Amino acid sequence: MARSTSLVTVAALQMVSSSDLAVNLLRAEGLIAEAANGGAKLAVLPENFALFGRQRIFDLAVQEAASGDLQSQLAHLAAKYNLTLVAGTIPTPAPDGRVYATSFVYGPDGCCLGQYRKMHLFDADVADAQGSYRESDSYAPGDDVVVLETPFGRIGVGICYDLRFPELFRQMFELKADIVVLPSAFTRSTGWAHWLPLLRARAIENQCLVVAANQGGVHDAKRQTSGGSVIIDSWGRVLAEAGLGEVCILADYDSAEQNALRLRMPVAQHRRL
Template structure:
């Protein structure tokens, strides 16, 4: 079983991004089953109006049609990192991760819970995702041949209680599509991801954006696949590319049996209903 992350340099134009993704999919490993993760904002990295124009209803629209086609063509489980999806009676959208099986069926989806409203010491300086997006309210673990897929998006990684809850709900692989900035990524990207892998005894597949983007943004890249013990199995640099690693469910089982931290946990995460 292959775990794969695609690293992109997406811009505001979906057609540009689609061509980039199509080229990277040609470089997938031959082994099947294969789980492929796209980064956050894979279809659009631009201004708020760009997200609004591209937004689709969950389960319908040209971008999702293309995702279905790719899943069928390459016989893969395709997790589309995040796509703007419509919210009834709202100009703002959700930012949504979508899971497609090799038959091209939409299996499940997740709306990003934590929005990136922060100030960063980079060229852009101020990020306010809540100006464009509405936060979700629900967690999502998707059954698959690889085990339970725990869905999250980018800024979520700074909230360990989410990942503990995903683990309690049956996650074996934690998926982190991202558009982590260069400044925050250089400081925190790998330590945060390794911590989430180690403390939850899960694989991490993290697909990031890289390089310069429309809207005066710069992202860190360094997409990575991490084993439940914290080992880095594969990592990309600062350019678009594909990384892959082989899933070993027996390693996960061994780690969890020899160090049963979930059974030892005495405090459950605080979570709003």
């Protein structure tokens, strides 16, 4: 039986990244290759996929501003494996001396479709070994909502802590997003409590596919991430879900089914606020 033209295979790539850039890139390519071999046309890497930990983020940001070497490698991987690649996050310089957590998106021809800078920064106290997180010490917030055109639909990009702010995703919905991607590095404490319910809510209320790629393991003595990378359809059904560890999960996105749901239940037309 012929495959429906409305179906596109998508992938969330879960990593346990370290402070070793070269090793992280090799592992990322392995997962991208696995996604491509599974027929994926969209692959999403997690937040901090290339470099986990803050020791070298400023050096990498300066390097990227000067040479763009990592961005060139990511563009090459998208073209090599003929897919749209949401390249997790990498640090890029901010005017005030901090860095942005920037997610670059590359098309299957290797061209950069656009970039999103993480808008909401995780300044919180958490009951884990690290205890306190102050992203704003090192990171500057982005300002722009980003929805990008791709060969199979419009993609809205969020990053990790953005998930807790539904107004951001509603703006993506207003910009006609069909798919929302969320590279993340959720702490184990917060992730195991809130990750899946929040992701299902974002999918249901915006009637869109959600592809959320998380970090999932032990990174050092103080930092553990929650895993559970997941693909959720517009009805809130979990199509694929990871546990812990490095893994590629795959699922089919059915644009025809999603569009039919939006017609049957026209939430966009019913809004009053």
